Every structure is written in structure tokens, then in C-alpha cells.
Amino acid sequence: MFGRAQPAHSPQPADAFAYLESIVDTVREPLIVLSKQLRVKTANRSFYRTFQVTPAQTETCCIYDLGNGQWNIPRLRTLLDEILSQNKSFESFEVDQEFPGIGRKSMLLNARRLRWEGHTGLILLAIEDITEPRRKENELKVSEVRYRRLFETAQDGILILDGETGKIIDLNPFLLELLGCTHAELLGKELWQLGLFGDIDLSQKAFQKLQDSGYIRYDDLPLEAKSGKRLEVEFVSNVYHVNHTKVIQCNIRDVTERKRIEEKLRYTQKLESLGVLAGGVAHDFNNLLTSILGNASLVLGELSPSSPHRSKLENLITAGQRAADLTRQLVAYAGKGPFIVAPVDLSDLVRQISNLVRASMPKNVQLRLDLQDNLPGVQADSSQIQQLIMNLIINGAEALGEEQGGTVVVTTGVQQVDDHFQDAFAPKEILPGKYICLEVHDTGYGMDEETKAKIFDPFFTTKFTGRGLGLAAVSGIVRVHRGALKVYSTPGKGTTFKVLLPAAEEKSLKEAGAIPQKDLTGSGLILVVDDEEMVGRTAKSVLRRYGYTVLMAENGRLALDVFREIADQVRLVLLDLNMPVMGGEETLRQLKLIHADVRVLLSSGYNEMEAVRLFTGKGLVGFIQKPYTAAQLAGKIRAALEAA
Numbered sequence: 001m002f003g004r005a006q007p008a009h010s011p012q013p014a015d016a017f018a019y020l021e022s023i024v025d026t027v028r029e030p031l032i033v034l035s036k037q038l039r040v041k042t043a044n045r046s047f048y049r050t051f052q053v054t055p056a057q058t059e060t061c062c063i064y065d066l067g068n069g070q071w072n073i074p075r076l077r078t079l080l081d082e083i084l085s086q087n088k089s090f091e092s093f094e095v096d097q098e099f100p101g102i103g104r105k106s107m108l109l110n111a112r113r114l115r116w117e118g119h120t121g122l123i124l125l126a127i128e129d130i131t132e133p134r135r136k137e138n139e140l141k142v143s144e145v146r147y148r149r150l151f152e153t154a155q156d157g158i159l160i161l162d163g164e165t166g167k168i169i170d171l172n173p174f175l176l177e178l179l180g181c182t183h184a185e186l187l188g189k190e191l192w193q194l195g196l197f198g199d200i201d202l203s204q205k206a207f208q209k210l211q212d213s214g215y216i217r218y219d220d221l222p223l224e225a226k227s228g229k230r231l232e233v234e235f236v237s238n239v240y241h242v243n244h245t246k247v248i249q250c251n252i253r254d255v256t257e258r259k260r261i262e263e264k265l266r267y268t269q270k271l272e273s274l275g276v277l278a279g280g281v282a283h284d285f286n287n288l289l290t291s292i293l294g295n296a297s298l299v300l301g302e303l304s305p306s307s308p309h310r311s312k313l314e315n316l317i318t319a320g321q322r323a324a325d326l327t328r329q330l331v332a333y334a335g336k337g338p339f340i341v342a343p344v345d346l347s348d349l350v351r352q353i354s355n356l357v358r359a360s361m362p363k364n365v366q367l368r369l370d371l372q373d374n375l376p377g378v379q380a381d382s383s384q385i386q387q388l389i390m391n392l393i394i395n396g397a398e399a400l401g402e403e404q405g406g407t408v409v410v411t412t413g414v415q416q417v418d419d420h421f422q423d424a425f426a427p428k429e430i431l432p433g434k435y436i437c438l439e440v441h442d443t444g445y446g447m448d449e450e451t452k453a454k455i456f457d458p459f460f461t462t463k464f465t466g467r468g469l470g471l472a473a474v475s476g477i478v479r480v481h482r483g484a485l486k487v488y489s490t491p492g493k494g495t496t497f498k499v500l501l502p503a504a505e506e507k508s509l510k511e512a513g514a515i516p517q518k519d520l521t522g523s524g525l526i527l528v529v530d531d532e533e534m535v536g537r538t539a540k541s542v543l544r545r546y547g548y549t550v551l552m553a554e555n556g557r558l559a560l561d562v563f564r565e566i567a568d569q570v571r572l573v574l575l576d577l578n579m580p581v582m583g584g585e586e587t588l589r590q591l592k593l594i595h596a597d598v599r600v601l602l603s604s605g606y607n608e609m610e611a612v613r614l615f616t617g618k619g620l621v622g623f624i625q626k627p628y629t630a631a632q633l634a635g636k637i638r639a640a641l642e643a644a
């Protein structure tokens, strides 16, 4: 500042001050010249403008008395004293003060002694207003802190790479936690060393693509954490420049849980649509099989014991029954089924089933029962639960195999489910409460994870002869009974299926006595209500064969017309549940209105659990599941007529 103003030849001291004054005035920064007593000798225009003061308020005043005494700062006093006493100077002394009229300002002070003859005591004080740059600096600091915080607290992983080398220069805490690594472990590493792109090649390709287009996005990259935990992440990366330096930012979002839920939803939707399909097919099959089995058993009954056609017919019936079994599995898988819900004793059911299954088990395979007595009942459809038990026991026996042999153990018991227990099952899979537990354990070949993931899919089988419907049906049955199901299996060691079914409120009721099989004939008028002509016709021939008189009605309304006329003569109504015009439920209600004591045997191959729940306690004397054989129908009719 002074260098520029230095004249070619030194002026005389007398003019010197005026000369200095004129230079000082042209300088854009505020300047003042102080006397030895630290009084203002002169100040420049910029000073007056900056501090909004007049020469009268300023000149001859001691610097410490200027304004509101804003320069009266101990440190400044010392510095100025040192200039006077030791001929020092100072630079960049920062003053941050409230100034009258102009508010809070940051000022940078430079001072030095002016020396020439006669003016040895003058001090030149240059002042620089740095309020604005300081404010910007400060704003930048605040913004830096703010964005740091965003980075530090983000619930997404953030990774900063050097745009040229691709090496990691920063990672946020969330990412470190996700990966289970420390900052130091990853700093300076390459992207692929995070285990993100599987290998170097892929990672380099991704890096190249990013360099070319400035942006890449992957919706699901596998990522392995240090612990070995596998995650799926969404990866978005873009390139930007900071002061000509290329920086790459990558955002990594953990989508493992979201993907899992999506997968589950897809699976549920698949189940639903398969269920609708299976249910529809099964419904039609049931009607066809009712006719096939009914007629075949009728013919068989009419053949003489020595007839050569007997065995062929028996084969036909066996095949029909196998088809009916498959249909039943499909119906169960679909979550449909003829439901008569009553308290069922699970231990009793296992005992009954075991007698049936034992006969067909290979010799090497034992069935051991470990059943708890006096179990609380399960609100369930007993035929479906039987089906469930049977499917699990057969699978266990098959896993043991004829050669190796071994034991299938069936256990029943009570299981209290609390919040802690839920952990073993998927969350929300099971509500807290009291459950009856059924475990079927084998020491067979077990399953690997891949198999285990698919076993409940309909038609999934690893067996040569299997059909893959057993466990699909089991899962459907558990679902409609609001239970839960869990599989524990180790390849080569064995498998345990654990089923939980909600316990009924009251103590288990004994089921009505078994139907006497011997003499199934009877008499009297039966009203058969069914919209399927084939089913109706079959029922009619079966019932005639067993000695009954039969009247047919092809829908509920017609049935009511008939019943109104001859209610006192009808011994029993065989009522189909699903019919057009008037469904079984409404028909039953109307029949009861006409004659409160009417005996109704419900028949169906297909219905929602809720719908039939409505029937319990509404005067049904029984239920027969389609398809049925002649003997089954006759048996049910007899039992229904004999019931009080």
C-alpha cells in the first residue's frame, strides 16, 4: 500500500503529512493515522463511510474512545503499546465487535509505525471489513456440519470413491454397520473388496459404466457382510465434480427385508391363485367321482359273489377312491373343504390313524406314539386333521425307507405360545395363546435347505412315485385351522414336523359313536336336494338299493315346495351345500321353519370353513363329504336316522 504511493523524490516533512493524507484518502480500505497519544490525526473517506461517523466525531479523539469504545480491547492496547515502545507492527488482528450504527462486524487490523523526520510517533492503522467473507466461511462450516450429520446419521449406506482410482475415500457409519467392518478396514480399498459385485471383473465393468454415463443403478445386488450374513442391496451411484476433482458417491440401501416380504407376498398370491384353481377342479372332480364310485359300488352289490366281473369292479372302485384321495388333498390345499368344526381330541385321532397306517407300513418301520391324555380339544374338522396326521406319518415312514428302517415318533402335547416363543416361527405367524402341538419325527434322510423351501408347493416331490400334494394339503389344513407349522430337518439325520393348532375353550368332547357298518339298509322317504343331476341320480340309486324311497329336487326352492306338501312323510333331507337359486344354508333355514324337527344330512365336497361354521348347532344331523361310496352314504343315513 505504501510502496505504490512512494514518490520519486522525498517530499519535505511539512508537505509530507498532507501528501500522506491525500494518499490515505484514495485507499479503498478504512485507514486512520494515530498520534503518539493514540489520538486520531486523520482518517480516510473509506473509514467514515464504513463506520458511518463524521470527522468531527473522530479527529483528535483517542482511539479507545471512538464510537462505543469498540477499539478498547486489552489485546489491541498491548499491541499498540508495543508499536510505540518497541517499534513493532502487527498484522491481521481480528476484532469482532458491535459497532454503533453498523451492527456487528468482523474487522481485520494491520498497524505499523510511520517514520520520517518530525513524525516519528505516527501509527498507521489499516482496517479491513471481513464480515462478509467470515459470514460465508461460517455458512460453509455450518453447511459442512449439516451435511456431515446427514452422512453420519443416514439410514442408507453412503460410500465416497475417488473418481479417478475408484478407491474408497469415505464411508458412513450405517454402511460400516451393515458390512460389519471398521472405517480403517475399508479405507483405500476397491469397490469389489466390499463384496458387492462378486468379483473384480464385474466391479470393473460397473466402474467403467459409471465413468461413461455418470450414473449406475442396480436394484438388487447381493452383498455379503463380514459375518457371512447375506444381504440384498439397492445400489445407486453417480459422479460429480468438486473443484475439478472427480468424486463418486454410492448409496447402498439394504432391501433384504423388503425383498423377503415381497417374496412372501408373491408366494401367498401364488398360493391363492393355485388354491382357486385346485378348489375349482376338485369341486368338479368330486361330483364326477361321486357318480363313478356310487354307481360302481351299486353294481358290485348286485353282482353274485362268484361273478368274474367282481375283481374288475373292485379295481375300478379302488382307483376311484385313490382319485378321491387326491381330490381331497387338492381341496385341503385350496383351504376349502367340507368343514364340520367340533372339538377334536388330537391324541384320539392319532391313535385311530395309526391303526390304519401301521398296516401299510414297511416291516422295518415302527410307529411309536407318545400321546398326552386328556388334551384340551382342538376346534377342527376331524377328517381334515386325520388327513394331516396321515400325510405326515407317511412322509416320515417314506423318509426312513424300507431298507434302512427306523421309527416314526408321533407326539402330542400342549404348547403355550407367548411372545418369546413366536420367535421360532416367522413373526405374526402365530398369535399368543394355548395350542395343541403335534410332532411327527423321523430319523430318515432329511432335507437340504433348497428342498425345504419348496416342500409345501403343490406337486413338489423328490420321490419317484410321489405326487407332491401331501404337504401342500397339510399347509392348507393348518392355514384354515389358524394354526402354525414348522419344519426342522438335517440332511442325513432326520426331520421333525411341528404343527400347532389352537386349543378349544372347553374340554374335548367325544365324537358321536362310529357308524355301525353291518346292516345299512333302512326305509322311509328321503328327499335328495342336489343341483348336479349325476350326483342326484347316483344318490337316488344308492338309497333305493338300501331300501329307501327317494324324492329328488334340483334346487332349494323346489325342495321347499315339495317339503311343504309332505313334511311329515320325509324322514331325512340329503342337502347339497352349494347350489344355485337357493343355497344349502338358506334352504336349511327354511326347512326348519316349515318343520322344526327336520333331519338334514349335509353333503358337499367344497366349502369355506366360515360358511359351515354357521351350520354347527343349527340342527344338522350329519355331514357327508363328496365323493362317497354307496356304503358310506348308507352308513351316514342310518347314523343320522338313529341319532335322537
Ligand SMILES: Nc1ncnc2c1ncn2[C@@H]1O[C@H](COP(=O)(O)OP(=O)(O)O)[C@@H](O)[C@H]1O
Pocket (backbone or CB within 6 Å): 391, 395, 396, 399, 442, 444, 445, 446, 447, 451, 455, 460, 461, 462, 463, 465, 466, 467, 468, 469, 470, 471, 472, 494, 495
Ligand atoms: N419327513 C420327511 N423327510 C424328508 N423329506 C421329506 C419329509 N416329508 C416331506 N419331505 C419332502 O417333501 C416332498 C413333498 O412331500 P409331499 O408333499 O408329502 O409329497 P410326496 O410325499 O408325494 O413327495 C417330498 O417329496 C420330500 O422330498
Ligand SMILES: [Mg+2]
Pocket (backbone or CB within 6 Å): 391, 394, 395, 466, 468, 470, 471
Ligand atoms: Mg407325502
